[in-house]
Amino acid sequence: MSKQFDVVVIGGGPGGYIAAIxxxxxxxxxxxxxxxxxxxxxxxxxxxxxxVGCIPSKALLQSSEHFExxxxxxxxxxxxxxxxxxxxxxxxxxxxxxxxxxxxxxxxLLKKNKVTFFHGRGSFVAAKDGLxxxxxxxxxxxxxxxxxxVLATGSNARALPGTPFDEQLVLSNTGALDINAxxxxxxxxxxxxxxxxxxSVWRRLGSEVTVxxxxxxxxxxxxxxxxxxxxxxxxxxxxxxxxxxxxGAIVVGKKSVTVNYTSAAxxxxxxxxxxxxxxxxxxxxxxxxxxxxxxxxxxxxxxITVDGDCKTSLPNVWAVGDVVRGPxxxxxxxxxxxxxxxxxxxxxxxxxxxxxxxxxxxxxEIAWVGRTEQQLKADGVAYKAGTFPxxxxxxxxxxxxxxxxxxxxxDAVTDEILGVHIxxxxxxxxxxxxxxxxxFKASAEDIxxxxxxxxxxxxxxxxxxxxxxxxxxxx
Ligand code: FAD
Ligand code: NAI
Numbered sequence: 001m002s003k004q005f006d007v008v009v010i011g012g013g014p015g016g017y018i019a020a021i022x023x024x025x026x027x028x029x030x031x032x033x034x035x036x037x038x039x040x041x042x043x044x045x046x047x048x049x050x051x052v053g054c055i056p057s058k059a060l061l062q063s064s065e066h067f068e069x070x071x072x073x074x075x076x077x078x079x080x081x082x083x084x085x086x087x088x089x090x091x092x093x094x095x096x097x098x099x100x101x102x103x104x105x106x107x108x109l110l111k112k113n114k115v116t117f118f119h120g121r122g123s124f125v126a127a128k129d130g131l132x133x134x135x136x137x138x139x140x141x142x143x144x145x146x147x148x149x150v151l152a153t154g155s156n157a158r159a160l161p162g163t164p165f166d167e168q169l170v171l172s173n174t175g176a177l178d179i180n181a182x183x184x185x186x187x188x189x190x191x192x193x194x195x196x197x198x199x200s201v202w203r204r205l206g207s208e209v210t211v212x213x214x215x216x217x218x219x220x221x222x223x224x225x226x227x228x229x230x231x232x233x234x235x236x237x238x239x240x241x242x243x244x245x246x247x248g249a250i251v252v253g254k255k256s257v258t259v260n261y262t263s264a265a266x267x268x269x270x271x272x273x274x275x276x277x278x279x280x281x282x283x284x285x286x287x288x289x290x291x292x293x294x295x296x297x298x299x300x301x302x303x304i305t306v307d308g309d310c311k312t313s314l315p316n317v318w319a320v321g322d323v324v325r326g327p328x329x330x331x332x333x334x335x336x337x338x339x340x341x342x343x344x345x346x347x348x349x350x351x352x353x354x355x356x357x358x359x360x361x362x363x364x365e366i367a368w369v370g371r372t373e374q375q376l377k378a379d380g381v382a383y384k385a386g387t388f389p390x391x392x393x394x395x396x397x398x399x400x401x402x403x404x405x406x407x408x409x410x411d412a413v414t415d416e417i418l419g420v421h422i423x424x425x426x427x428x429x430x431x432x433x434x435x436x437x438x439x440f441k442a443s444a445e446d447i448x449x450x451x452x453x454x455x456x457x458x459x460x461x462x463x464x465x466x467x468x469x470x471x472x473x474x475x
Contacts (some may be wrong), residue, residue, distance in 0.1 A: 013047020015321025016152030019337030187273035194279035370419030387468030
């Protein structure tokens, strides 16, 4: 006998568990199926984000930043530290505790919202009489049936052909978050978000980090002015960034990995690393879904094909998050999860792809929303730009963190904000104001006329908005 639900969600990451909660709030009987196991074999919902992504990486970024401050900037504040020592085991233990708090929090939220959680792998069995039958292979085999199915099965790290992840020497994000001793020499292939965040963690803890990037430009998706500033600052911090390289043979030895590559200048180079992180993007995960049983359509890159409303090729089957097109971001997955639940309820769920913020949690942080200057030029849009450096912000000086700037891009005629780009302290928090402003179609002048607390980093946002009209007050 199958257990019947209105909605079965497969995948308990940010896309899935949020879709399940919203559907339950809307009055549906909901099941959420997730197969992630903790180290004791128990359920660990939250997906990549909670277990080997957003949360543990931010925990290690925070810890490693404290370590770097204690070693390098406390003295300037008149705090003398003697005998500073890294306890990596404790740092990792703290990270694991933070992850578990989030796993437990999600289990609590599912229960609170009366979502039935199933721990195991969910796969399609068949579709009949308007219902989908889903098998869940966990400790025992369960069969569920539902009219609506939401697929939120996430993504996996992409390997380089011929060099599978062993998580000992060749590391994906999973291994990169779980290294037992600080590697003397750490190689990173791919100067994207993971490469820079994880490269920063291990550099702060003492590794000599070399980042090898195929593209000739640094952070090509980021506003050029901001990306240039980021490259300058990260190079100064000690990240060895090599652009325009062509990776050749990777030879995995017993205790080290040798990467052969051709540099941008054409020089054949071989470097031996103690560990190698490969962070060259992620691939959608549909392994184990048994999509063929019901004829679910995937695109040529393996993503589940969806329309603008996250509808798949099958009636009443929806897909959200990393397993479908669009940015692979937890908050994008969540927004899609909410919108799908609302569409199932006959409402008009909506995700505005133009106002999804991006954040890179390096130091300084990089955050942006909307279009870059190079995109506006390519689109032939007449725009005005205003920038304000944190160097001229009182709070940033008090913090001792004055690198970077806020940059506004506004329509030359209407003054509507088209993009906001920040590199600097707390950029991840500051960007929210810009997202709200863009959602409300605000002009740069709107932000410029709003009272911002003093002294605060957010004054740099106001000043950058003033600078659009060439009337910054403090610079
Ligand atoms: P996932 O989080 O991958 O969850 C999918 C879940 O489905 C998993 O638990 C999986 O086990 C389960 N599953 C898959 N197939 C089945 C099946 N057949 N049956 C049962 N369960 C199944 N994004 C941000 O926005 N901010 C960040 O700071 C950030 N940092 C990141 C850092 C790293 C190192 C990485 C790797 C990613 C980071 N991301 C970040 C990206 C973010 O983790 C993803 O965009 C997000 O997790 C996608 O959510 P999702 O629900 O689509 O998939
Ligand atoms: P990415 O797409 O951010 O970066 C991959 C980089 O690898 C690119 O610069 C690409 O040019 C380069 N590359 C690709 N093939 C290569 C090759 N053969 N040799 C050398 N370089 C090569 O992907 P990444 O860093 O793996 O992260 C995956 C996704 O996870 C991100 O796109 C993002 O969506 C998400 N994420 C988000 C975070 C955040 O929001 N702060 C943090 C970490 C990950």
